[in-house]
Amino acid sequence: MSDRRDSTPLQRLRTPVQFLKGVGPQRAEKLAKLQLYTALDLIFFFPRDYQDLRELVSIDDLIEDEPASIAGVIEDVDFRGTGPGRSILGILVRDNQAYLRGVWFNQPFMRKRFNAGQHVIVSGKPRHQGNRWEMAHPVVDIIEPGERPEGGKLLPVYPLTEGVRQGMMRKMVHAALDSHGEDLEEVLPESFLQQHGLLTIHDALNKIHRPETREDMEAARKRFIYQELLVLQLAMSLRKHQLNERKSAIPIPVDFRIDERIRRLLPFELTEDQNQAIHEICHDLGRTIPMNRLLQGDVGTGKTMVSVYAMLAAVAAKSQAALMAPTEVLARQHARTLTKLLSHAKVRIGVLTGSLTDKQREEVLQEVAQGEIDLLIGTQAIIATEINFQKLGLVIIDEQHKFGVRQRAALRSAGNDPHYLVMTATPIPRTVALGMFGDLDISTIRKAPPGRQAINTYIGDDEQREKWWHFYRKKLREGRQGYVIAPLVDETQREDTIGGVEQLLEHLANGELEEFRLEMLHGRMPPAEKDAVMQRFANHEIDVLIATTVVEVGVDVPNAVMMTIESGERFGLAQLHQLRGRISRGKHPGYLCVFANPTTDASRERLEAFAGTTDGFELAEVDFKLRGPGDLFGWKQHGMPPLRIADLQRDGELLAKARADAFSITDTDPNLAGAKWEKLQRMVLTRYGKSLDIGDLG
Template sequence: MPDSRASTPLERLRTPVQFLKGVGPQRAEKLARLQLYTALDLIFFFPRDYQDLRELVAVEDLIEDEPASISGVIEQVDFRGTGPGRSILGVLVRDNQAYLRAIWFNQPFMRKRFHEGQHVVVSGKPRFEGNRWEMAHPVVDIMEMGEIPEGGKVLPVYPLTEGIRQGVMRKMVHAALDAFGSDLEEVLPESFLEQHELLTIHEALNKIHRPQAREETDVARKRFIYQELLVLQLAMSLRKHQLNDRRSAIPIPVDFRVDERIRRLLPFELTEDQNQAIHEISHDLGRTIPMNRLLQGDVGTGKTMVSVYAMLAAVAAKSQAALMAPTEVLAKQHARTLTKLLSHAKVRIGVLTGSLSDKERENLLKQVAAGEIDLLIGTQAIIATEITFKKLGLVIIDEQHKFGVRQRAALRSAGSDPHYLVMTATPIPRTVALGMFGDLDLSTIRKAPPGRQTVNTYIADEDQRAKWWDFFRKKLREGRQGYVIAPLVDETQREDTLGGVEQLLEHLANGELEEFRLEMLHGRMPPAEKDAVMQRFARHEIDVLIATTVVEVGVDVPNAVLMTIESGERFGLAQLHQLRGRISRGQHPGYLCVFANPATDASKERLQAFAGTTDGFELAEVDFQLRGPGDLFGWKQHGMPPLRIADLQRDGELLAKARQDAFSITDTDPNLAGAKWEKLRRMVMIRYGKSLDIGDLG
């Protein structure tokens, strides 16, 4: 083990866990599965729950079917087979002179956990059977030596991995805290702790790992949750200040003459929400501080028209604009939409995608550099290419949740401090917006333009298939088109499955839809082939498109008003809602039928919520409640380190408070340069400097 006297506090905290008392190389390998490598990792490995041994009940005081915990010593372990593949495990626990029998059916692997003489805490619902108390399938916590329950004791319950028991984990965490806890520095000033009624770092660690009462754990957790959210919000605020203070954008003024000229090009009157978003964007564009705004709106609310307005404003100011879409299909559709919309305007449009030949790309890049392209539309090829703009004034990213923070920064750096607008059709709950996009100002469009058709949504069982396909064929014969959506390109692992596009196409072409023109579309197809299929579908040379979620975003075929989704339980709410948005684009009402076999209550609840409303904001809140922000928006995809103890869903109030405090701090000290904030600044930079691209501060 390294000589602790010759090392710094940080070096000591980075001591590998194998050198800690009670760990060793074998347990260190097991701890690595939990991503615990150093003493510091163990110290900040927080309990997931607590076992309050003050609530222990004596066996003689048990009440039938009322949950309880008893403490005792194992006197006997009995395991026997009761038939092929069947068994019963009985563990007799003595509490003073009374006994309780814990039993498990058909779980032979539990046998090796128990032996005579072990001290255990057994929790479950007791039943009085055969003149003795029993608990079936209880939760059992095996106590280590020195961990015999005492009055008033509260035991932390940690996440575990195979081969490490709860008592052993407690001992290892406590060993790390005892040996290295004093090396931890307090990053929050004393006056700040007093003002916000927060425990010191050492008080909080002792109370979270060794609480004497359950109430202590709440104040300890508050300290760490608040600190984690404060560090996140400080990173967001530093990024915002960096964008505002260190960079100077080309002002794009929008006066009444420019406004009038742009509106004449738009095909319809804008809604109140669209006008409000345009007002906010125009205000930002007119400044030399780069705009940094998120435009969110439900499917079909007209975000594209708002972005068109912003791009035309940039062109009117003799600047260039770039629009980046997540797929080549969508990028080309944006190009076609804008080309048609601006056919009478003198706006030069270029399209940069991965399918261009080397010569085509070279020519396009020369035009962009010479200022001969006003609007450049593309995919990630824009940031994967060495590109120089003559005068880039505005960057727009469509479908924000498809791109990470680093990708945003890379596109921004393609020009000289452009204004920056990102869009998403996946409505974002407020706490997620603060947590993940706290460096962006927010504009929201809720109401769709008039004339948008409703979509009738059904969740169907297998016995309703024939009826649905009768209706589907009836609408196709009336001249409509439709989609059939599968979760996978190919699924051959199971017999009789229709989970893949290829299987579905073969099945439908020889069955329910044999009289119609069918083709398939999926992500493995070359971009040019995908685009050709979509064009044939748009020209009604195809009646039904059998596809994966590649059609989820942005493909407009107004005549396509029918959709069948197979294996609906495999899709998230946001995906289902995006898919539904494909069939509300024209003058005819839409019809969607989801065939699903939900295996869990959460899956059933998700599908019921989807059928019950077409409000994407309402569905986003439901999805957030059911799945949390990590699954919903791909925290890792954005390059963000995971939150250790805070939860955006649960801790919304503390998040709002942390944001207010963070922005208040950076308003007076924009770079946290003062000695008061030195340690906190270091923590922010270590945690978020790279992922939020704020490494060049100070």
């Protein structure tokens, strides 16, 4: 390695971990599994928790069944088999002259963790067994000899990987901090730190890795959580400012005459929420600044009609509009809906999906380029194809969480930026909206149009199956239709399972639903075949559709009022809610039964919440609480770097503060170009420049 005098601070921070004190090549390989490659990575590898050594008790002071932690030395390790596949592991821990035994049943892999002479902290619920205390399946933290401090302190607890113990990880992190901590530069101005009551970077790092008090630790965490959220919000704000500076969109003005002409084409009166959303959209469309708006609404609240209004406004302004859907089934349904709706209007509609032949695709592309198509409806094929619009004014993206920022921004037209309207039927919790979609203005539709029928939701078990299928058949005989949803296409791993679509179809066709017309629908089928099945279902040539979640978005069959969901514990809450939205879209009430075998508290809570309300906004908050933003909204799928320490749910208050501060900063310095913010600008671009498509700030 080069001498410190021959390298820059940044180069030193990028020193590979294997060259750090106490690491070496073998441990470096293990650290790579935690994505720790450089000194900088180790310095910013934050503890996931802290062991409070000040709260340790002696073995003599333990109270039965009251959780406690003791520190001691392992005197003996005992492991023995008790039968086929069964075993007991025990460790005997001494604290002064008292002893405690930790025991694990049927966990032989734990044996290699422990050796006599190790210093440990053992936490759990103690029970008296004969003349000594015992803890079953305790949490054990192995510490280095002498690590237990006089007077006590908080001991950081880091995420680990196989072959790396807590004591070893602490030493490596602390060594990296000691040797390279001073190479870090402060990105926040001193006046800003004082104004917001934040620790300096060096003080915060020492206090997060070596806190003496909980106050130290909390102050350090606040600094890093706030900074992480501030950088994210600055990235959102910079993106928004860049869009506003372009001023290259085609203005789409909507006066009262155009408004009347559009409303005459719509099949029903719009709700107050729909009208408010249209008012906000029309305000944006009238400007040369590209609209960048998210329209969120619960299932069945009428987002499609709002998007139709916006597309017709674009056509009235003699420009083109494009509608992107996540699946071909949904894209073709949108095309059918719009063709029927606009049958008496002079609007030319084209469809571009992956299943078109080369000749068909070329014909569509030529018509788009020549301005012979007003509305282009398709899938990701629209952005995966070299396409030249004659005059693209508006892009609408349905189920926007399935498309990343860079995908949203992929369409351009003859030097113009189109207006963007992105829609989702998955209501987004407020903190997620600020965190992931902070570059978008948001319109919300909460209330469904009048006349939408209620959906009755039940959680069933095997004992209720016969009663449910009797009711299901009764409704089918009355002329209604239904769905049966399975989590998989094919499930043959276990004997006697009917968990997949193919097994369900065979089972039901020879059992509960043998007198009815059944077909299946799943994602492995060719697009044309899927489309044909959906068309037959819409025409009531099929009574019951056995399907996977391919039907979760947008399929609209008003006569379908029944739904059975198998293995409900395998579905997310938002997914269950989307599936429920497929029934009762006409004049008849809906009935849904979810058969499930939940094995965790979270799974049970999810199902209880689902049965308890049909409010998608309420369910989104529950789902967010249970699963976090990554699973719900595809944070990683969008290419967004993971948050190291901030949590969008827990840190909502700091997120709102960081957002206000970020937009205040960019209001006075839109590109962070001043010397005061130079280092912060570099951090924002390094972290989010690519994923949020933030261009050169100059």
